[in-house]
Every structure is written in C-alpha cells, then in structure tokens.
Amino acid sequence: MKGLLKKDFLVLFRAYKLYMIVAVLLVVQTFLSGWGWQVIFPALICGMLPVSLYSLDERDKWNTYALTTTYTRRGLLSEKYLLGVIIMLVITAVSALAMSVYALRVSADIQVDAALCTYDVFGHNVVIPYAAARAIESLLHSVSMALIPTAVSLPFMFLFGAEKGRLIAPVVLGFSATLLVSFELSRIGGAEGFVDLGAALGLAGIAAALYAVSWLVSVLIVQKRDF
C-alpha cells in the first residue's frame, strides 16, 4: 500500500503540476475573497484526482504490472480510496488555512457583521459568530465535494474500465454541482443570518457514507475483473 501511495504521489508531482497550480490558485483566490462558494472548486478539482490517476494507471498498464508484484486487486482499489481521503484532508486543511489568513486580514469587517448563531449540540447551546459558521459550512462542503466525485466514479471505472468509465465524469461533476446549488437555494427560505450547519454536516455525512458504500461495491466489482 505504501508503494502504491508513493507511486501516485510521484505521478501527481510529475504529471499534474498544472493541475496543482490551478488548485493552489483557486485557494489563493479564497485568500482574497473570503469563504463561501469558491472553496468548493479546489475541492471538486481534487475530488477528480483519484479517478484521473486511475485512468493513467490503466493507460500505462500499471494495474496489470502491479498485480504481478505483491499487490492484490483489493489493495489496488483500496489505495485509490485512501488517496481520495488524503487528498480531501489536504485540500480542506489548505482551505481552512487560507480562510484563517483571510479572517485575520479582514478581522475589522468581521466585527461589522458579527451576528451570532446559536446551535444545539447534544443539549448544550453553542454560540459562534456568523462568519465562523459560514467558514465551517464551507469546509464541510469542501469535504463533501472532494468525496462525492470519487465515490460515484470509481466503481464505474472498475466496472467498465477507464476508457468508458471516465465518460461519467461530467455527469458526476454536474451531479455534485446541482446538489450544492439546490442546497444553497434551500437556504433562501431559511432564517436570515443563520447558517444551517446541521444540513452541511448531513451532506458531508451522506458523502462519507456514499464513499464507504462505493468502496464496498468496488471491492466486489474488481474481484471479477481481468487486467
């Protein structure tokens, strides 16, 4: 597993420099404009990375080769899911960092709309500033958006191969975006100045569950597959 991760990070470093630069630029943009929607885009881009790397693997016949070494089918696919989680954590952490920097820079403005939001957490009332609630919501969305594309695409890749499997990518991106937009729209009817963190957490939870189910499905699919 370590060798597989090492290989994927080397490929990322060698073949995805431009990809990384775009992701970083998007994060930098967050520095300048605050939290909100923007944080979703680096997450979505990075969420497609495991699938992209899998396509490269198949093109280069790496899977076939790897299966002749010490790796198993299950190991190969599990590594892609693990990689997805690592990428999700990294991009979310980077976004959090960017937002913190932004928050420090414009702390004066934050004071201005320093409305407070109150949440009921296991019977305790937790009060946090509106701005912080928006930031947490953005990060939860980042988690969801990084996980969903991988969760939906990978089983198709394992089932149909990268060539046909990747046809689903636009559908997946559309699906994720629609999900998010409808989520944002649903906010319109809600109370002004309140961030529904419960809903964001719910979405992230659904994404995580989807991810786990996707892994289980892929394990079943990949055993039958010839490489």
Added chain:
Amino acid sequence: MSIYIGIDNKSGAPIYDQIYSRIKSAIISGELAEDEMLPSIRNLARDLRISVITTKRAYDELEREGFIYTVAGKGCFVAKKNVEFLREQNLREIERHIEEIAALAAACALSTDDIIEMVKFEMEGEK
C-alpha cells in the same frame, strides 16, 4: 582449467554425445589431469548455450563409466585413470571401427587380405 569444447549444431550428432565424447577424449588423452575439477554443469551449459539437462546427461554418463566423480557440494572431478578400463574402452572402439570397415569393404568388394594389407601399412606408418 579450460578445455575446448565445440558444439556443432549442424553435424547431426546428438549434442549430448558431442559433450560426452569431447570430455572423455580430453580425459583419455590427459588434457584433463586426474582430480582436476570440471566446469560445473550449469556454467558449462550456459556458456555453451545448451541445455542443463543435456549437460547433466553427459556428466551422468561419464560418471557411470568411471571417468569422473562427484563431490557433493563441490562439483565434478576427473577420476583416476583405470588402465584396464581404458583398454577395454579402446578395444570396444576398435571393434566398432572394424565393423564399419567390414561393411565398407563388402560394399566395394575388397578382400580380407586387402584390408589386412592396408592396416599393416597404416600401423607401420605410425611407427
């Protein structure tokens, strides 16, 4: 130690026989000394680009006939020459040649005396 062993794929003689005969004659002629170590089966096979199986067969045959002996873990060595045995070997060889001569003689209608004459001539020439 190195002896010349040429393998001729075109000769039609079995490859196993070529190795066997070459090493045997090297031992009989003294080109390979007593207790001298022979190349390992594997190295000889790889160097001559022939099969390990063939080389092993040739060595086994040589060992069965007492030309070489094996020390486990070390390799194969040239056995002490057994004079009686060598004589036996050569006699058998001569008999085989005589059989051939007889057949050829019959084919071109040479008489026994003609053959004896030829042999005598050859033997005296040798001296």
Added chain:
Amino acid sequence: MNTNGEYAISVHGLCKKYRGFALDNVDIELPRGLVLGLVGENGAGKSTTIKSMLGVVNRDAGDVSLLGHDIDGADGKAARERIGVVLDEVGIPAPLTANDVGAVMASTYTNWDSAKYFSLLDRLSLPRKKPFSKFSRGMKMKLGIAAAMSHGAELLILDEATSGLDPVVRDEVLEMLRDFARDERCSVLISSHIVSDLEKLCDLIAFMHCGRILLQSDKDSLLDRYGILHTSAAGFASVPPESVLSIRESDYGVEAVVDKTIAGSRLGVGAASLEDIFIAMIKKGGSK
C-alpha cells in the same frame, strides 16, 4: 538440490474462455533451476497463460503453483515476493523515472536491494532521471528486467521480452538471463514468437498453438529427434510416412521434417532448427 518444492512452475488444466478464444487445459511444468521457453505465434495464448498463471486474469479452471506455493492461497504473497515479472508492455507509469521506480519498488518488495538495482541501471546504461515515457522499447524492457531482478527473485517470468529489440540489446538481455540462470535455485519462463531467441537460452521448450500446448520437451532431445530430409521424390517413397512431420515438394525434390527415431538415420538428413520443428508441428496440427 531443490528447496521448497521441486517445481518453480506447475500449472495443470488451466482454462480461460474469451469471446473467440480459449485456453484449453494448459499444462506447464518447470523444474527448479531450468529455463523454459514458451513458443507460439501472436495470439496463440502465451500472454493469457502467463497472466492467468499470476492471477492478473481470473482463470475459469486449473491449479497453479509457483515456487511450491498455491498462488491464490494464503502464502501466494510469499511466492510473489520471490517472483520477478516483465510483461510485454512493461507497465511502469509513464511519468516516472528510474529513480522513482526504485523508490516505489523499495516499498513494494520486502527484499528490495537498491544497490543491486542501481548497479543494474548502470550496467544497462539506463538514465536515472528520464521519464519512462521517453524511453525506447529496448530501454523500457531493460528497466523492467532491472526491476524484476532486484528483489532476490528465484523465478523470472518474461512475456515477449525480446521482441522489438535491436539485435545488440536482445543479446544483452539474453546474456543477463543466462547469467541469472547459472544459479541452481533460479528458474526462468520466457515466452516469444521468435523461436531463434529461445533456441540458445532454454533448457525446455513448450510449443503453444491456438490456446493449447502442443508439446513440452527438453530442447536438445527435440533437436536430436527431428531432422530435415532433402531427397528426391523417388527417395522419399522409402521414408516411413508416420515419421514425416511436414513436407514441402517441388519439381526438384522433397524437403521434409522427419522424426529420426522412426525414419532411422539416413543420408540427407540434416539438423532441423526449433523453428523448423515448430512450424512443422503446427502444420501437422497436433502433438506427437
């Protein structure tokens, strides 16, 4: 002489069906310490045999044991640790350099020997920092072989490793394999459609045709057993028909591949190459 089972490869009743192609009850036995050449035309099933042997392709039936281990069993991984494989398309990710491959393999094999790997790279004059995608076919193969020989493998399996190489590189590769096979624990299975490549390397030969093994035999016995007979049509009449494997007639005479054990040693029988024998057997369309 043998440790942990006497066969490096033992395959029995291997079957795999595809649309329009099937491996039909393939048996392969490679005793330890020997080199087996798997000969067959393109599409005969060599790659599929190798892939199903290693579990890369799921097989429909058959038992496979490599280095004495059931390859699907719990100790399959232990066997894989001691096997080096070079596939037709090597399978190294295009953006990686030779250095990267070393780093990945060091985390893949318990017994990875970096010093050995780098010395092989030098010996084969392979660049360390050039991406794999920029390698020529010969360099790709050589890198695959270097990777396969740097973790103390006792069994090398190579699929078409010599095809598409220029003669100098091919010779270099064959020389490396020959050196590898000097060790009595080390065995090699190499497949090729170029029979002459295998003629000088292998101890054993298996002929494959249309998904079936026509014959597996020790190479020199095969070469000793069959010969090419050049004779006139009249002379050919006295040759026992059951000894004839294939025949080519022209106005000027007959050229036939014959079994010398049946035909006897007669005038005009010259040495046959493995290629002659292989083609004759395919024409005959069955094993003998």
